[in-house]
Each structure stands twice: as structure tokens, then as C-alpha cells.
Amino acid sequence: MSNVSKDNYFFLNREGRWPEFKWSGLDLREDGSLELASLPLLTSALPGAVKTAPTPTGPAGLAIDPSGTLYFSDPDGNRVQRILSCDGTVVATPCMGGANGKPTNLNAPRGLLIPATRSALFVADSGNHRIQVFDLDTFQLVEIWGQANTAGPPQPGSQPGELNTPWTLAGDSSGNIYVVDHGNQRIQKFNALGEVVPAFWKNVQASGLLHQPADIAVWEHDTTIQVFVVDTSPSPAIFIFDSEGHPVLDAKGQARKLTDDHLKQPMGIAAAGDSLYIGDNSAERVFRYRIGDCFEYVGEAIGYDGPVAALLLDGKGGLWVHAGGSLSPVKLQAQQGYTTAGSLWRRSDKPLQVPDRQVVWHLLQAFAKPLAANAHLDLFAYASNDLTQPPKVNPSADNPFAGDPKWHSVPSAANLDVTELYIGGTKAKYLWVGALFSGDGTVSPLVRQLRVEFDYPSYAQYLPAVYRDNANCREFLPRLLSLFQSLFGGVEHEINSLPVLFDPKAAPKPFLAWLAGCLGLDLDDNWGQEQQRRIIAEIFRLSGRRGTAAGLRESLRLFAGVEAIIEEPILNAAWWSLPSADNSCCQACASGSASGSPTWQNTQNSILGWTTMLAPAQPQGAVVGTSAVLDQSQLITDEDFGAPLFTDVAYQFSVQVYCSQVMGQDALQGIKAVLEQEKPAHTAYHLCIIDPSFRVGFQSRLGIDTVVGGRPRSLMLGTDQALGQATVLAGADASLLGVESTLGVTTRLG
Numbered sequence: 001m002s003n004v005s006k007d008n009y010f011f012l013n014r015e016g017r018w019p020e021f022k023w024s025g026l027d028l029r030e031d032g033s034l035e036l037a038s039l040p041l042l043t044s045a046l047p048g049a050v051k052t053a054p055t056p057t058g059p060a061g062l063a064i065d066p067s068g069t070l071y072f073s074d075p076d077g078n079r080v081q082r083i084l085s086c087d088g089t090v091v092a093t094p095c096m097g098g099a100n101g102k103p104t105n106l107n108a109p110r111g112l113l114i115p116a117t118r119s120a121l122f123v124a125d126s127g128n129h130r131i132q133v134f135d136l137d138t139f140q141l142v143e144i145w146g147q148a149n150t151a152g153p154p155q156p157g158s159q160p161g162e163l164n165t166p167w168t169l170a171g172d173s174s175g176n177i178y179v180v181d182h183g184n185q186r187i188q189k190f191n192a193l194g195e196v197v198p199a200f201w202k203n204v205q206a207s208g209l210l211h212q213p214a215d216i217a218v219w220e221h222d223t224t225i226q227v228f229v230v231d232t233s234p235s236p237a238i239f240i241f242d243s244e245g246h247p248v249l250d251a252k253g254q255a256r257k258l259t260d261d262h263l264k265q266p267m268g269i270a271a272a273g274d275s276l277y278i279g280d281n282s283a284e285r286v287f288r289y290r291i292g293d294c295f296e297y298v299g300e301a302i303g304y305d306g307p308v309a310a311l312l313l314d315g316k317g318g319l320w321v322h323a324g325g326s327l328s329p330v331k332l333q334a335q336q337g338y339t340t341a342g343s344l345w346r347r348s349d350k351p352l353q354v355p356d357r358q359v360v361w362h363l364l365q366a367f368a369k370p371l372a373a374n375a376h377l378d379l380f381a382y383a384s385n386d387l388t389q390p391p392k393v394n395p396s397a398d399n400p401f402a403g404d405p406k407w408h409s410v411p412s413a414a415n416l417d418v419t420e421l422y423i424g425g426t427k428a429k430y431l432w433v434g435a436l437f438s439g440d441g442t443v444s445p446l447v448r449q450l451r452v453e454f455d456y457p458s459y460a461q462y463l464p465a466v467y468r469d470n471a472n473c474r475e476f477l478p479r480l481l482s483l484f485q486s487l488f489g490g491v492e493h494e495i496n497s498l499p500v501l502f503d504p505k506a507a508p509k510p511f512l513a514w515l516a517g518c519l520g521l522d523l524d525d526n527w528g529q530e531q532q533r534r535i536i537a538e539i540f541r542l543s544g545r546r547g548t549a550a551g552l553r554e555s556l557r558l559f560a561g562v563e564a565i566i567e568e569p570i571l572n573a574a575w576w577s578l579p580s581a582d583n584s585c586c587q588a589c590a591s592g593s594a595s596g597s598p599t600w601q602n603t604q605n606s607i608l609g610w611t612t613m614l615a616p617a618q619p620q621g622a623v624v625g626t627s628a629v630l631d632q633s634q635l636i637t638d639e640d641f642g643a644p645l646f647t648d649v650a651y652q653f654s655v656q657v658y659c660s661q662v663m664g665q666d667a668l669q670g671i672k673a674v675l676e677q678e679k680p681a682h683t684a685y686h687l688c689i690i691d692p693s694f695r696v697g698f699q700s701r702l703g704i705d706t707v708v709g710g711r712p713r714s715l716m717l718g719t720d721q722a723l724g725q726a727t728v729l730a731g732a733d734a735s736l737l738g739v740e741s742t743l744g745v746t747t748r749l750g
Contacts, residue, residue, distance in 0.1 A: 010352060012433070013449040020350040025298070025342030026437060027307040034344060036437050036444035039288055040277070040319045041337030042303030042330065046446055049327055050306040055281045056324030058182075058265055059168050059215055061112030061120060062312035064320075065136055071121060072310070074326045076109040079122060090328055093121075093137040101128050101154040104141050108144065111310075113166035117175035117192060124166040124179070128154040130177065131166060145194055146179075158184050161196035168310075170218045172225050172243065180213050180229075189245070203245030209255060210239060219271035219291070228271055230278070236263045238278070238295075251293065258295040262287055268311040270319065275334070276321060279308025284312065285372035286321060286332070302337040302441045304330065338444040343400045345380075345434035348390035352452060358385065359422035362456035363482065366419040366435065369446040376684060378436040379421040380407040391432050401434055423483050443746040458485065498681040505729035512536065519543075524559075535559070547680045549653065555678045556655075560671045565656040569649040653679075653684045662689055 012018070016032020022198030026038045049237060061073040061080075071093065072584075080093040098105035107127025114121055119136045120143045133143035144150055146163030156164035164183025169175045175192030187210070189200035212233035220225045225243040230236070238258035240248040247255035258276075265458075268279030268286075275298075276289040279328060286301040309324035319334040346352065361383045368377060380401045392404040401407045410421055423431070431452065437445045458481050468749040500506045507515055512532050516523045519539050523532050535558050542558070545551030549566045556564045621636035621644050636643065643650075655675060662668050670688075675685055 008453060008455050009532040010452045010454075012346075012352075012452065013448070018344070020347050022347060022393075022395075023342065023344040025339045026344060033446050033448040035290075035438075035446045036340075036342045036439055037290070037300045037672045037710065038275075038335040039305070039337040039339060040301035040332040040334050040440070042301070042332050043336065046242055046303060046305060046330065047327075049063045050330060053307050053323045053325065053327055055265075055307050056267065056309040058126075058309075059110050060309035060322045061110055061168065062291045062320050062322050063112040063114045063122065064312065064314050065114055065119075065121075068314075070111050070312075070320065070329065071114075072322050072329050073109040073112055073123070075110055075126070076325050078106045078108065078127075080106070080109055080112065080121075081326070093139065094135060095141070096132070099127075103144065103150075104132070104134075104636045106132075111166065111180070113169035113171050113177065114311065115175055115177065115192075116173050122169055122177065124169055125154075126165050126167060126182075129156040129163045129165060130154055130181070131163065131169070145190065145451035150632060154280065156183055160188075160198040160201070161188070163188070163565045168215050170216045170227070172218045173220060176243070178216055178218065180216050182214070183492055185210070185212055187216065187241075187245075200222055200245040205239055205673055207241075207247045207255065209247060209257070215267060215269050217269040217274075217276075222402070228269060230266050230269055231583070232266070235259070235686040236266050238263075238269070238276075239267070241580075243429065243462065257701075259400075260289075260291065260297055262297060263298075268308040268321070270311040270313045272313050272315075272724070277311055277313070277334075279321070281307050284308070286319075293365075294599055299339045301332055304332060306330075309684070311728075337441055338439055338443055340439060341398050342437040343393075343395065343434065344437070344447075345393050345400065346432045348393075348432070351387070351430040351432050353430050356456060358429045360427050360456075361423040361425070361431050362453040362458075363419040363451075364423060364433055365453070366387040366447050367451065368419055369448075371419075371445055372443040373441040374440040375445050376438045378409055378438075379419070380409045380436070381421055381423045382406045382408060382432045383423060383425055383430065384432075385429050399436060401436065406435065422478075424478055424482075429730055458482065479525045500672060504533045507533075541665045546678065552675070552678050556657075556671065557673055559674045560667070560668075562657050562661040562671060564671075566653055567656070568653045570652070573646055616646075616648045619645050651680075651683045652685070653683060654688060656688045656690050658690045659692070665690060672741060 012021070013136070014033060017459060018034065019029070020033075023034065023511050025037050026034045028034060039630065056075075058075065060075060063071045063657065070083040070085075071080055072082070073080050074104070078099045078453070079097045082093050083090050083092055096104050099107050106123065106125050108125075108570075109123050110126045111124035112121065114136070120132045120142065121136055121139075123132045123134065125132050130147050131145040132141060133145070134140065144155070146161065146166065147154055148157055148159070148162055156162075158164060163179065163181050165181075167180040169177060169179055175251040176197075177192075178189045179188045179190065186201050187204055189197040191197060210229060210231050212231060213229050215230040216231045217228045219228060226248055227241045227243070229239050231239055236259070238544050240256045242248055250256045260281065262285075263278065263280055264282035266278050266280050268277075270277045271291070274291050276291050276295065277286060278289065279286050283300075284306055286304055288298040288301070290296040290298055295443055301321075304321060306321075307323050308321055310320075310329075312320040312329075313321075313334065314320060317334055317336075319332045320329045322329045361381070364379050364381050364614040366377060366379060371377060384390075384406075391401075391406040393400045394403050397403065401409070408421075408423070431454075433450065433452065435447065437447075439445070458478060460478070460481055501508075501511050502514060502515065504512070509529060512529070513523050516532070516536050516539075519536065520543075521536065521539050523535075527535070536687070538554070538558055540550060542554055545554065549568060553564055555567055556562050618627050619642045622642070655671075657671060662671065672687065675687065679685055
């Protein structure tokens with residue numbers, strides 16, 4: 001098998017997908033870990049008024065705007081209220097309300113919607129058989145949908161685009177709006193312009209599935225749009241249609257629907273991701289179902305016990321529940337609660353096996369996050385040579401493994417968390433494994449990997465032969481030694497992982513300072529972690545170049561983040577020497593001497609005005625009677641002859657940095673600190689910041705120190721500008737002939 005390691009173990013979670021496994025009551029996270037299936041959790045006390053609230057006679061509405069302000073309808077009070085995002089205050093929404101049929105008046109408002117493509121609040125004005133659209137910024141009425149004649153009192157209608165007691169609204173990302181037209185027992189679709197799409201209802205009607213639609217939700221996944229419709233007659237069911245109104249079919253070609261014994265009086269529906277939330281007024285609960293090839297019941301919201309008139313997912317992890325009437329909605333955390341039990345098991349026809357041989361299965365280990373209080377994990381295993389007799393699993397039971405004695409496990413206790421299971425026994429070809437997750441509804445085990453070891457080299461190999469004879473003790477000695485191996489396994493792993501601590505790319509962050517200290521490097525707290533790792537990786541190689549111009553340049557790049565130009569004037573130094581006659585006695589020279597024209601040599605260092613320069617001292621040092629000064633001169637040996645000629649440039653270098661790399665005094669001090677630390681102790685340096693002041697003969701080496709800038713600054717007292725060097729007097733430039741040279745009008749003296 002491809003997942004068999006040469007080190008005699010399997011990793012069972014491959015590519016984060018747990019292939020060849022089944023599970024129940026668990027959720028697969030994006031990182032490939034498994035945990036108990038999530039449920040909505042009420043994190044605060046449930047208001048008493050919600051517990052005793054009457055069952056709503058129809059749905060209500062919930063909507064949330066981009067600022068986080070929540071809107072909810074009060075059908076009995078003929079108004080729409082809102083909960084302000086800034087302080088949670090409940091206030092009435094302005095510019096709407098009242099029981100008559102005039103524009104902006106509301107009569108039993110129910111469904112609410114704020115579309116993704118429009119800054120407007122849509123209100124299903126149920127008693128007035130219309131939808132009113134209000135601008136969210138001004139709350140001014142901008143449109144009315146569903147009325148053939150807006151001049152008279154609102155009237156119900158049955159033609160396409162007309163409404164009769166609209167109940168709830170839903171929208172998709174394209175701006176289409178779906179309306180439960182309760183009085184006409186249909187679903188109507190409007191595009192973003194408010195134009196009805198008659199074909200949608202015709203397709204739904206042709207399916208013959210809906211009889212009395214009551215609520216609606218739109219579910220989008222990638223480019224797929226599906227419309228979930230709650231139908232209450234003749235028996236409660238959830239039907240699914242596509243964006244054109246065609247029923248969504250299952251693998252058998254049948255229309256997909258959700259029917260469940262938990263749903264007796266469904267009202268309120270919301271869908272996102274793999275979750276479908278439905279309220280039920282018979283149980284006064286909110287249920288979660290998993291959306292997949294089929295619908296799987298997960299559980300009920302933890303902490304909520306009351307009627308449901310509307311549900312809303314706010315996109316930030318919150319699930320809002322409106323109990324109806326004027327009661328304020330209650331917020332639940334959609335994924336912070338958990339089911340109390342879940343299980344994972346290997347498929348019966350896909351046991352673990354090592355090809356072509358039997359092995360001694362040694363250990364099943366779970367890599368899990370430390371278990372919280374009230375969260376437990378049990379591991380199960382069964383080894384056999386008979387593929388036709390796998391252990392049984394009952395997914396509907398609280399403990400799916402309890403019904404078959406073949407399963408071997410170590411049950412968890414209140415204060416004992418077991419994440420390893422010793423398997424042992426005789427050699428076997430096949431192995432089935434399983435895991436039971438449990439919790440109290442507020443916490444869950446989190447397992448990222450399962451690991452199985454086989455033919456494991458135990459500590460028995462280190463025992464004298466007399467102790468390795470375990471014929472009489474059977475499994476006692478392997479189990480005892482396995483216990484010690486599990487205790488010392490962590491220490492052995494740390495020892496085997498020691499090389500990681502010396503790898504700057506892999507060492508844990510707390511070890512970086514220690515690793516840098518081994519190399520004689522003090523890490524700067526201002527460096528980011530990636531910069532620290534990069535410097536540690538380079539510092540050993542750089543230490544071999546320390547004291548050189550190239551090494552200093554790299555140090556400035558690593559530690560100060562600047563690309564510097566380093567020059568050593570001694571490399572370009574020379575002195576003036578007069579040419580001399582060639583005194584060689586070769587035939588050519590002899591003939592030249594005969595002609596009376598001497599041949600001169602060393603003429604390249606005596607070009608007047610170009611290579612001529614005066615020597616700073618005598619090449620032989622102090623000369624008695626001429627250059628020797630009492631108590632200030634020193635005679636030199638023959639080996640040092642000529643050294644005094646370079647006294648003005650020896651042991652000196654210049655560092656040039658562009659001003660764009662020195663952003664502030666701290667950066668300049670950082671460069672100086674690097675120079676002081678890395679330069680040879682006997683040298684002196686001159687730091688030059690290259691400003692944008694290109695001047696011939698001063699800063700004019702193309703591609704090296706030339707920086708073309710703007711106009712030079714004016715000469716002002718107290719500045720560092722030197723008279724005669726890139727300085728101009730304050731004010732505008734003098735006029736030029738032919739350019740602004742009208743006498744007395746545009747002329748300016750320099």
C-alpha cells in the first residue's frame with residue numbers, strides 16, 4: 001500500500017480527507033481535522049419572555065445591513081424595528097409604519113431582505129399584498145412591487161408579478177429576489193430590476209411538488225444556486241429547486257427533498273456552507289442538518305427553547321432567531337456548540353494491511369489537541385486474518401462499537417484521557433480501527449491524525465535472553481515494555497529531533513536566540529522572524545569574509561538593510577615618478593644610444609595634470625638632516641621602504657549609501673553600529689550619504705554615485721550648504737535673453 005512506511009507505521013489521514021473511513025456525528029475541518037459536529041450555541045441566558053412566547057401564526061423577517069444593524073419585523077405591531085450595531089439599542093425604523101394602505105404604511109409586515117447588490121430594505125407588506133423598498137441611507141420609499149394599480153387601496157392579485165399576502169423573501173448574489181406568495185400558494189422570482197420572471201413559477205408548478213409554501217432560503221455553493229422551500233401541506237417537507245425553478249434531482253433521478261420526524265411545524269430556514277438550519281414550533285427548537293448527497297440530521301441548538309418565526313445567518317458566525325411579535329431576536333453562535341457523541345471507523349471492506357504478509361499490530365495512536373474537561377476520546381481496534389468477518393458498527397447508537405465484543409479498547413474515565421491503544425496479539429493480516437468522540441455539548445475532541453505501528457522493535461531486544469522468554473506470561477511482557485516505551489517515546493523523539501534545533505529554517509522560534517548565540521550573534525528584537533532566520537543562515541559563511549570589503553558590504557545588507565558602495569582609496573593611489581632612460585645593454589638599446597636619442601621608461605606615471613601628485617612623505621621615512629623631526633620621526637627598515645608614500649590613504653575606506661535607504665536618524669545610527677562592529681579595528685572609515693546632487697567632478701560617476709535630483713536648495717545662513725558648491729542665491733533664477741526678457745516687465749537679475 002502507498003501509505004506504508006519503511007519505518008513500520010501507517011498515517012491514516014491522507015491529504016486531510018480520511019480516505020476509506022466513515023464517520024457519524026463529526027465535522028471535517030478545513031485543515032483535515034475531525035471534531036464533533038457543530039451546533040448553534042446560546043452563549044447567554046435565554047430571556048424568559050422567549051420561553052413563554054406564543055406560537056407565531058406566520059413567519060416574521062430578519063435582515064442585517066453592512067454596518068451590523070439588525071432589522072426585524074413586528075407583524076402584530078405593524079412596524080419594523082432595528083437593533084443598532086453601535087450600542088445594541090432597539091429603536092423603530094423611521095419613515096415606515098401604520099395600518100392603512102398608503103405608501104410607507106405597513107400592515108402585518110413579515111419577510112425582510114437586504115440584497116447583496118443593493119443598499120435597500122425590502123419589506124413584505126403582507127396585509128397590503130405588496131413589497132415596499134426603502135433606501136437604507138434615507139429610509140425613503142423608492143419602489144413598490146406587486147400592485148397592478150398603486151393609485152387605489154392595495155388589492156391582492158394573481159397575475160405574474162402581483163401578490164396576495166407575501167410572507168417571506170430571499171435573494172441570491174446576482175440580485176434576484178424570491179418571494180413566498182402565500183395567498184397564491186406559489187413562489188415568484190423577480191430580477192434585480194424588479195421585473196417578474198414568470199418561467200420560474202411555471203417550472204416549479206410543473207413539478208407538482210409544492211402545495212402550501214411557507215418559507216424560503218437561497219443556498220449558494222461555488223456557482224451553484226439552490227432554492228430551499230418549506231412546504232407545510234399535506235405533510236412538512238423541504239423541497240429544492242435550481243435558479244430556473246426546476247427540481248434538483250438525486251442520484252436516482254428523483255426530486256430531492258428533506259422529510260424528517262423532527263419536523264412537525266417547520267418555520268424559519270437558513271442555509272450556508274454544509275449546514276441547513278430549520279426552526280420547528282412543535283418542538284420549539286432549531287435543528288441543524290448537513291447538506292450533502294443526502295440530508296443528515298445533526299442535532300438541535302444548545303440553549304434555545306422557544307418558538308421560531310425567522311432565522312438569519314449574519315455571515316460572521318452568528319445565527320439570529322426571531323421568536324415572533326415584538327420580541328427582540330436572540331443571537332446564537334452557529335458553530336460553537338457540539339453534538340455529544342460522534343464516531344469514526346474504517347470501512348469493513350477496506351481494512352489496513354501490509355501486502356503479502358502477516359504482522360504484529362502494535363499501537364494505535366491519536367494525534368489530538370489536548371482534551372478539555374468533559375471531552376473524551378476512545379480508540380478501538382480489531383486484528384484478524386479473516387476478511388469475511390469484520391467487526392460490526394452501529395452508527396445510530398451512542399456507542400457504535402459497543403454491540404460487537406470483537407472490538408478491543410481502553411474505556412476512558414472521568415480523569416483519564418487515553419490517546420494510545422496497545423493492540424498486540426499474534427500476527428494478523430488485517431486491522432480495523434475506530435474512534436469514539438464524546439463531550440457535553442460545549443467542547444469536543446479534535447483529532448488531526450491516526451497512526452498505526454506494526455512489527456515494532458520493542459525494548460525486549462535490549463533484555464537478556466532469559467527475560468525475553470515470555471511463553472508463560474503471554475502478553476504481559478510486551479504490554480509492560482510498551483508502557484515504558486510510551487513514557488520514554490517523547491524523550492527519544494526529542495533526542496532524534498536535535499538536528500532540527502541547528503537548522504535556522506526549521507528551529508522553533510524560542511531556539512533562534514540560542515542558535516544565534518552559538519554563532520556569536522546577538523539577535524535584534526526589531527528584526528522579524530524571517531529576517532532572523534535568514535541572518536543566522538548567512539552568518540557562518542559571512543564570518544569567513546569578515547574584515548573584507550565584500551564581507552562588510554554583506555553585513556550592511558543583512559543587518560542594516562542597505563546596499564552600500566565601499567571604496568578603498570589605497571587601491572587607486574599612485575605617486576609621481578619622472579621617466580628614466582633605459583640603461584639595458586640589449587642590441588636595440590645600443591643602436592638607440594648610438595643614434596643619440598635615449599629610450600625612456602615609466603612614462604605612464606608622469607602625465608602632467610593627470611597622474612602627477614606629490615608624495616606625502618619620503619619613501620624611506622625619516623631622513624637624518626632633512627625630514628627627521630626630534631621625538632616625532634622613526635627610521636624604517638629596508639622591508640618597509642615606500643610605505644610612508646601611502647600614509648594618507650592607508651587603513652582607510654569610504655562607505656557610500658543612497659539617501660533613500662537612510663530614512664531617519666535611527667537608520668543612520670544602525671549603519672554606523674554595523675560599521676563599528678564589523679570593520680577591522682585598525683581602520684578608519686568615512687560614511688557618505690549620497691544626495692540627489694549630480695555635479696561634475698564631485699559626484700559624477702555614472703551608475704555609481706550619480707543621483708539626478710530637482711533644483712538645488714537656496715543658500716541660507718545656518719544650513720550645511722557651502723558657498724560655491726551647488727548653491728544659488730534665494731529667489732527665482734535670472735532671466736535669459738529671449739526668454740522672459742521684456743525690460744521692466746519680466747526681467748530678473750541674478
